Amino acid sequence: MISLEAENISAGYGNPKDKNRMQVLHEVSFTVPEGRNVCILGANGSGKTTLLKVIAGMLPYTGSVRISGQDIQKLKRREIAEQVAMMLQFSDIYFSYTVRETVMLGRYLHIDNFFGNPGRQDREIAEQAMEATGVSDLAERQIGALSGGQRQRVFLARTFAQHTPVILLDEPTNHLDLKYQEELMEYLQRWSEQETVLADGSHHRNTVIGVFHDINLAFGIAQDVIFLKDGRIVAQGEKNQTVTAEMLQTVYDIDVVNYMKRQLNHWKEL
Amino acid sequence: MQKSHSMSARITVSALLSILVLAVCMGIGSVEIPVSGAMTIIADRISGKVLPSSVDPAVASILWSIRMPRALTAFFVGGALAVSGAIMQAVLQNPLASSYTLGVSSGASLGAALVIVSEISVPFLGAFLLPVSGFAFGLGTVVLVVLFSTKLDHNVQSHTIILIGMVVSLFVNALLTLVSAFAGAHSQELLLWQMGSFSGRRWYHVAVMAPVCILGTLLVMRYHRELDIMTFGDEQSMAIGVDTRLVKKILILLAAFLTGVSVCFSGTIGFADLIVPHTVRRIFGSSHKYVIPMSMVIGGAFMSLSDLVSRTLLSPREIPVGAVTALIGAPFFIWIYFRTPGNHEESK
Numbered sequence: 350m351i352s353l354e355a356e357n358i359s360a361g362y363g364n365p366k367d368k369n370r371m372q373v374l375h376e377v378s379f380t381v382p383e384g385r386n387v388c389i390l391g392a393n394g395s396g397k398t399t400l401l402k403v404i405a406g407m408l409p410y411t412g413s414v415r416i417s418g419q420d421i422q423k424l425k426r427r428e429i430a431e432q433v434a435m436m437l438q439f440s441d442i443y444f445s446y447t448v449r450e451t452v453m454l455g456r457y458l459h460i461d462n463f464f465g466n467p468g469r470q471d472r473e474i475a476e477q478a479m480e481a482t483g484v485s486d487l488a489e490r491q492i493g494a495l496s497g498g499q500r501q502r503v504f505l506a507r508t509f510a511q512h513t514p515v516i517l518l519d520e521p522t523n524h525l526d527l528k529y530q531e532e533l534m535e536y537l538q539r540w541s542e543q544e545t546v547l548a549d550g551s552h553h554r555n556t557v558i559g560v561f562h563d564i565n566l567a568f569g570i571a572q573d574v575i576f577l578k579d580g581r582i583v584a585q586g587e588k589n590q591t592v593t594a595e596m597l598q599t600v601y602d603i604d605v606v607n608y609m610k611r612q613l614n615h616w617k618e619l
Numbered sequence: 620m621q622k623s624h625s626m627s628a629r630i631t632v633s634a635l636l637s638i639l640v641l642a643v644c645m646g647i648g649s650v651e652i653p654v655s656g657a658m659t660i661i662a663d664r665i666s667g668k669v670l671p672s673s674v675d676p677a678v679a680s681i682l683w684s685i686r687m688p689r690a691l692t693a694f695f696v697g698g699a700l701a702v703s704g705a706i707m708q709a710v711l712q713n714p715l716a717s718s719y720t721l722g723v724s725s726g727a728s729l730g731a732a733l734v735i736v737s738e739i740s741v742p743f744l745g746a747f748l749l750p751v752s753g754f755a756f757g758l759g760t761v762v763l764v765v766l767f768s769t770k771l772d773h774n775v776q777s778h779t780i781i782l783i784g785m786v787v788s789l790f791v792n793a794l795l796t797l798v799s800a801f802a803g804a805h806s807q808e809l810l811l812w813q814m815g816s817f818s819g820r821r822w823y824h825v826a827v828m829a830p831v832c833i834l835g836t837l838l839v840m841r842y843h844r845e846l847d848i849m850t851f852g853d854e855q856s857m858a859i860g861v862d863t864r865l866v867k868k869i870l871i872l873l874a875a876f877l878t879g880v881s882v883c884f885s886g887t888i889g890f891a892d893l894i895v896p897h898t899v900r901r902i903f904g905s906s907h908k909y910v911i912p913m914s915m916v917i918g919g920a921f922m923s924l925s926d927l928v929s930r931t932l933l934s935p936r937e938i939p940v941g942a943v944t945a946l947i948g949a950p951f952f953i954w955i956y957f958r959t960p961g962n963h964e965e966s967k
Contacts, residue, residue, distance in 0.1 A: 364771070407857050409773045430860030437854055443712050444850045444905040454848050458860045464908055465844045511859065 351417050351432055351514050351553050353381040353404060360403050360410035373399045374580045376412070381573070383514070384554030386541050388567035391577035392601055397560040398438065400577065401517045404558070405435045427458055431547065434511035436504055438519045445493035448484055448503050449475065455510030459548075478509035481536045483529060497524040505533070514545040514553035519560050534566055541570070564605070568592070576600045626909070629902060633913060637694075637920040644690040644927045645682060649934065652682055661687075684821070690923050692820040693940070695832040696881040697891050697922020698915035702836050703874035703881075704892025705899070705914045709846040709907065710870050711777040714956075717892040718878035721784035721871070722760035724887040725791040727879065730756025731812050731886075732798045735805045749812070750883030757882055760791055761875035765868055775864050776853055780871070814939030815886035817926045828884055835877045836915045842870060843907040850905070888941045890948030891918055891925075897955055 358377045363370035373396045381387050389397045402408045406421045406429050414421045416432055434455075446454075455478070456471040467475070479485045482502040487495065492503055501524045508516055521537075522530045541555045561567035567574075574591045576584040578600050584591050597605035646652045652660075660679045663670055670679055700718075707716040718724075730752040733739075741748050764784045765775075772779040802809050839846075845866050848856045856863045878892070895918040896910060903909040922940075925947060929940040 402854070405858060407774070407854050426857060426862040427860045430858065435858040437858060440851050440855050441712065442851070443714055444709070444900065446847070446850075446905050450847075450906060454844070454851075454859060457844060457848060460844075463841070507859075 350383050351556070352383055353433075353515065353556075353558070354415045354418075355379050355400075355404060355412070356415075357412035358400075358403055358410050358414065359412060360399055360408055362408075372580065374403065374410070377577075377580075377582050378412075379575055379582065379585055381556065381558060384541075384556055385573050386557045386571050387559070387573045387575060388571035389558070389560045389575045389577060390564065390567060390600065395577040395600075396580040397577055398519050399580075401435065401519055401558070401560055405429070405433060405517055407435075430511065430513070431458055432513055433515045433517060434508045434513040435517040436508040436519060436521055438523065440500070440504060442493050442500075445491040447488065448479070448490055448492055448495070448506075449488040451492050451503055452479055452484075452506045452510050455507035455512075459512070474512055475506075475510050478506040481509060481540075482506040483532060498526060498529065501525060502529060502533075509540075512545060514547065515556045515558065517558050520562050521559065522561070522563060522566055530563075530566065534569055537570055564597075565609075626903070630909075630913065633902070633916055637916050640920040640924055641690055641694060644693075644923045645686045647927060647931060648681075648686065650678060650681055652678060652686075657682055688822045688825050689817050689820045689926065691825045692828055692884060693817045693922045693926040694919035695825070695828040696817075696885045696888070697895075697925075698919035699828070699832040699835060699877040699881045700888065700892045700922070701895035701899075701914040701918020702832075702839060702911055703877040704918075705896035705907070705910050706839060706846065706870050706874040707892070708896055709850050709910075710867055710874075711781055712850055712852055713777065713781060714897065715893070716781065718761070718874050719887070719889065719892070720781060720788070721764050721875065722788035722791055723757040723875055723878045724882065724889075725788045725795060726760025727753040727757030727882040728809075728813050728887060729760075729791050729795045729798065730754070732795055732802070732809050735809050735812070736798055736802050738805075753812075754879045754883045757879040758872075758875055760787060761871065761879075763787055765871060769864075769868075774853055775867060811939065812886045813941075815888035815941035816929070816937065816939060817885060818930070818937060820884070824884055828880065831877070831880045832915065832919075835873065836911060839870070839873055839911050840908075842866065843911055846870070846907040846911070847905070886939075886941065888922070888944055890944040890952070891922055894948045894952045894955065895921055897952070901955060 356378050358374055359372065360374045361370055361372040377400065389400060391397050399408065403410045404414055406414070416424065416429065421429055452475045453467055453471065456467055456475060460467055460471055476485070479488060482505045484499065484502050484506055487499060492500055495503065505521060522533060525533065537557055541557050543555055544552050545555055546552055557570060559567070559570070568588065571588055573586065574588050575582055576591070576596060583599060584596050594606045642654055642657070646654060646657055656674060656678070659671065660674060660682050664683050670676060704717045707718055707720065708714055731749055734749050734752045744751060764780065764787050767783045767787070768775050768780045771783070799806060799809060845861050848859050848861050849863065849867070853863050896914050899910050899913045899917055903913050925943040926940050929943045930937050932938060
């Protein structure tokens with residue numbers, strides 16, 4: 350079982366000893382059991398991305414984060430990355446690699462020879478990941494020459510190529526055309542119903558933990574919801590019980606339900 | 620497979636060109652030595668045979684004792700500098716970074732200046748005191764930069780390292796200026812050292828520089844995949860499973876070591892570390908599996924050639940090799956960097 354537990358997490362940016370530093374998360378606690386898809390929702394600056402980075406062990410924090418009961422601060426970088434893959438929002442590109450080379454970097458922990466030559470399984474997994482994100486046709490292109498949405502899909506493919514049972518996604522549908530948004534969400538849905546077999550032979554139900562800007566897409570995939578406001582969790586739990594008109598109003602500071610209904614009117618005549 | 624064929628072709632051509640460059644560097648000078656004659660001399664030297672009477676022993680001596688060690692020292696210094704530049708550019712995700720950005724050259728110059736100005740002498744070290752002091756100060760400066768960065772920034776992010784590097788570099792430069800003020804009669808010597816030269820290099824220089832360059836490159840090769848990954852930034856690298864905090868330090872110290880030893884044997888020579896890796900990426904792609912070894916080969920050829928220009932252009936006067944690399948390097952860099960629109964796209 351791969352479960353993720355966060356207990357009393359506080360985190361921020363700047364020197365931890367500095368009293369004036371920017372504190373982003375305040376004593377956040379939650380648990381994600383294996384196989385439960387969770388979406389983290391909140392307004393801009395509520396701490397969603399910071400929360401993901403903390404669980405991935407990328408930012409210093411106080412409190413504790415455990416993967417399957419093990420404190421991530423005691424785990425090696427590779428031990429985390431073998432179980433949890435993360436797709437980040439931005440990546441600057443200074444040196445140009447082909448799409449295939451970039452996706453293959455996701456196989457880093459699985460390839461173990463001096464020249465880093467991928468084996469058959471590595472190639473198959475990379476091809477699958479490119480297929481799933483619709484970048485197979487771009488395989489030989491330089492990523493520096495791709496559009497924002499295409500790059501986003503390449504990095505998604507790389508994340509899938511890591512072949513981990515848990516993936517953390519930071520606004521994965523950003524920059525994506527509707528077609529790819531739909532395809533991606535469908536793929537995530539299918540993927541999350543499957544299992545991943547790790548190198549030690551253990552089977553794990555797949556888990557998606559995602560930050561989504563688009564509430565509709567989030568509700569499409571998530572079973573559980575975490576609402577963040579100003580770095581604190583204001584509600585969490587099973588989607589149908591947690592999401593209420595009042596809660597959405599609190600978190601987004603706008604009457605979300607009516608807003609969505611008005612949006613729907615645009616489509617009724619078509 | 621088409622692609623890997625052309626890749627091996629490109630590697631072969633580059634290697635052959637480098638050997639040709641080395642041969643030319645050994646042949647050209649105040650005494651011209653034809654390639655066939657040179658080959659005889661080298662073959663005889665290596666096999667320990669007596670020179671045939673057709674070969675002038677003075678020529679043999681020029682080739683074997685002066686030109687060969689000089690060209691080879693230049694080659695391995697160039698190789699080491701280029702590899703260190705390739706590392707720094709990748710690790711710091713900055714196409715303009717080099718060991719010099721982190722203060723290797725300012726540190727080394729300060730170390731050398733202290734020795735020159737104080738006229739200090741240490742038994743056993745003798746003539747080696749100057750390079751050893753330069754090396755120690757150069758490496759020390761980088762260690763200082765890394766320590767500061769680690770202290771100030773939990774994740775040791777690249778921009779922190781670059782910023783600290785520049786500040787420390789400027790600070791050390793200020794100290795150097797201070798020391799230079801007392802240089803008096805020694806200022807000429809100091810200036811020459813700072814501009815770099817391969818004049819008077821002997822086989823024992825090659826005996827140190829060659830293994831440092833070759834073994835250093837092999838060590839760096841162990842990290843070629845980490846180098847690829849780290850060009851995407853610290854967080855991306857962590858997500859993929861690279862222990863960036865550790866690997867970054869190892870690679871920076873390796874790069875500083877390669878530069879440090881090179882600086883010891885040549886003085887501070889700029890531009891090779893900047894332009895060679897970029898040229899190599901243009902020809903062989905960005906994968907460090909190719910970038911690292913080919914930077915060594917092409918960096919070596921570039922430096923040997925620069926040294927040839929430095930000693931023949933205004934012969935019998937020598938111009939500092941650092942000036943040559945900059946004169947060739949600056950316009951070449953602009954050309955290679957801006958040659959294609961969009962600057963990254965090579966092939967569709």
